[in-house]
Every structure is written in structure tokens, then in C-alpha cells.
Amino acid sequence: MASQPPFQENFCSIFGSSFPKSTSDDHSNTNTSTIETSGLKLPVIDLSYLTSGDEVKRKRCVKQMVSAAKEWGFFQIVNHGIPKEVFDMMLVEEKRLFDRPFSAKVRESFTGLSKISYRWGNPNASSPAQYSFSEAFHITLSDISKFSDDRYNLRTTVETYVQEIAGVAQMICELLGKHVNVNPKYFENIYELKNSFLRLNKYHPRVFGSELFGLVPHTDTSFLTILFQDQIEGLELNKNGQWVSVKPCSEALTVNIGDMFQAVSNGVYQSVRHRVISPVNMERLSIAFFVCPYLETEIEASGYPNKYRRFSFREYKEQSERDVKETGDKVGLSRFLT
Ligand SMILES: O=C(O)CCC(=O)C(=O)O
Numbered sequence: 001m002a003s004q005p006p007f008q009e010n011f012c013s014i015f016g017s018s019f020p021k022s023t024s025d026d027h028s029n030t031n032t033s034t035i036e037t038s039g040l041k042l043p044v045i046d047l048s049y050l051t052s053g054d055e056v057k058r059k060r061c062v063k064q065m066v067s068a069a070k071e072w073g074f075f076q077i078v079n080h081g082i083p084k085e086v087f088d089m090m091l092v093e094e095k096r097l098f099d100r101p102f103s104a105k106v107r108e109s110f111t112g113l114s115k116i117s118y119r120w121g122n123p124n125a126s127s128p129a130q131y132s133f134s135e136a137f138h139i140t141l142s143d144i145s146k147f148s149d150d151r152y153n154l155r156t157t158v159e160t161y162v163q164e165i166a167g168v169a170q171m172i173c174e175l176l177g178k179h180v181n182v183n184p185k186y187f188e189n190i191y192e193l194k195n196s197f198l199r200l201n202k203y204h205p206r207v208f209g210s211e212l213f214g215l216v217p218h219t220d221t222s223f224l225t226i227l228f229q230d231q232i233e234g235l236e237l238n239k240n241g242q243w244v245s246v247k248p249c250s251e252a253l254t255v256n257i258g259d260m261f262q263a264v265s266n267g268v269y270q271s272v273r274h275r276v277i278s279p280v281n282m283e284r285l286s287i288a289f290f291v292c293p294y295l296e297t298e299i300e301a302s303g304y305p306n307k308y309r310r311f312s313f314r315e316y317k318e319q320s321e322r323d324v325k326e327t328g329d330k331v332g333l334s335r336f337l338t
């Protein structure tokens, strides 16, 4: 039984059978050409300096991270301390999950997850450039204990993964937050933030030779996102209007600032738009961990004058969902300016 969602049929039923030559066709106002990172180098931060006992090196490491969060909104981390087996096991489980028949993946209560945890394509797309050729599972931390089917160690593998990645996220959030006087209450115990979630992404090879989006350009709604990916490229971030490709590196995790961190840092740290270009002739897998507050958490900027008005995370999410439904795109923080 087929595991792949019926992307082509779905795309053609929405937009007709004419595929765009490339997604850039629909972005006439923006510069969509990608440049290599050779000239512009995404910062790589060696986290071992944080615990080496050398205060000068520790400070330099924090400074690098702070600069990257301000200038790029993205950086890669190496020597983060998570054993390789944790990622290997997680990839095995991710593959297994996506390899299930499509009919099982869309079925309610599959593995104890709710129906909305599985997503594919983009039901809100109003143009080809808003369509994502990928499928994903959203697993909130509060869902993990509900996994009914642990035949393949899915629950234990995901629990271990989240524990490890939440530890790294905790350290980064605290360091970045402290530097710009963000209220530490936001990052008190990240592993307990049950609204945080994992998003398992599977990108399908491009069809009809067209350059299409695996994931349409977006910013993350989280405080912080930590991404693990296989060795297939495709992720691009926008720096000063240009798309810069992020080179896969087996030892590195990619970290990015989300909208909530931009808000609480009063715009000092940048939540940057990024996208995934569909791979050629092969599949691509990634796992993103999103640190999110509870729905009722009040998000307050910490600066003078405040750039953003106070809002709850629920308000932000509901507004974004409405905007996506109406326009195919999230308007984001610009709606919450003072
Ligand atoms: O798969 C990737 O490289 C990026 C994933 C991403 O941006 C997301 O899930 O929000």
C-alpha cells in the first residue's frame, strides 16, 4: 500500500495540471536566487567551550551565539553532547512512521496521536508557490505519553530524543535570554513545556523537473527551534533579502530564533524566514524541536520603548492561523507592533 500522499493529484486538482517552471515564478517581487554559503558563512558554534572551564573561551562562545542570533537568526552547533545513537534511533523511527500506508497516516488516533498531528501538502494554498511537497507529524510533548503503539520503541525513542534536545535548548535559551534581560520565567523548565513539539518532516523528490517548495517560506512561531536533518540539502534562510543555503553537516544541529524570542527580546534577536527546496530524485528527512510557551503565557517585550504590545501565545497562534487561512501566509509579529 502506498505510503506517499497523492501530491500530484492534489496539486493538479487545486491548480490544474500546469506546474510552475519554478516557485520563483510566483515571487516576482522578491529576490529568490540562492547563493552558496561560501561567501557568507553561517556561524558554527562549538558548545564544548561552555563547559571547558576556561572563562575566556566560554564568554567568547556566548558572544558568538548572541551575535549569530542578532545578525542571522540562525546558527549551527557542534559538540552539543547528544550521543549519535539518539539521532540514529530517531531516524529509524521517523522512517518507520512515514513508511506506513498513507491511509493509516490520515486515520484518526493512529499510534494514539490526534488526526491533526499528520499534515501533508497545504490545504490553504491559493497559489502553487504556497504548496509544500512534504508531509509531517506534529508531536506535542503532552502527546508522547499517549502513544498507544510502542511495538517499535517509538515512545521511548521520542522521549529520549526530547529529553536530550530539551537540555540543549534550555542552555541556549537561558544564555541568549540573559544577555538581553528576558524574563527567565519563560525558560524555567523547557522539558516541562508540554506545548513544545517535535515536527518530523519528510520531503519528497520534486516532480516534473520543477523546482518546488518542500516547505514554503515561513518564520517559526516558537521561542527557539533546533533542527536535526539527514545529509540532503534543501534548507535555505533569508539573509538581507537573499536566500542562503544551509549546508548539511553530520555533526551539527541547526538552531534558529522563532517569533516568540524575537518578541521577548524586543526585536534584538531575529526570527528569520526560511524555506526548503524539494530535493532532486531523493527524499529528505528532518526533525525540528520547537520550544513553545503555554497558550495562556503572556508574551512581553523587554526593552524601552517596547516594540511589541503584550499578547498571549494563544492570541498569536489564532491570529496566525486566521491569516494563513485567508492569505496562505502568516503575517506574524508585524501585527503586534505597538
Ligand atoms: O526541514 C528543514 O530543514 C526545515 C524545517 C522547518 O523549517 C520547520 O519544520 O519549520
Ligand SMILES: [Fe+2]
Pocket: 218, 219, 220, 274
Ligand atoms: Fe521552520
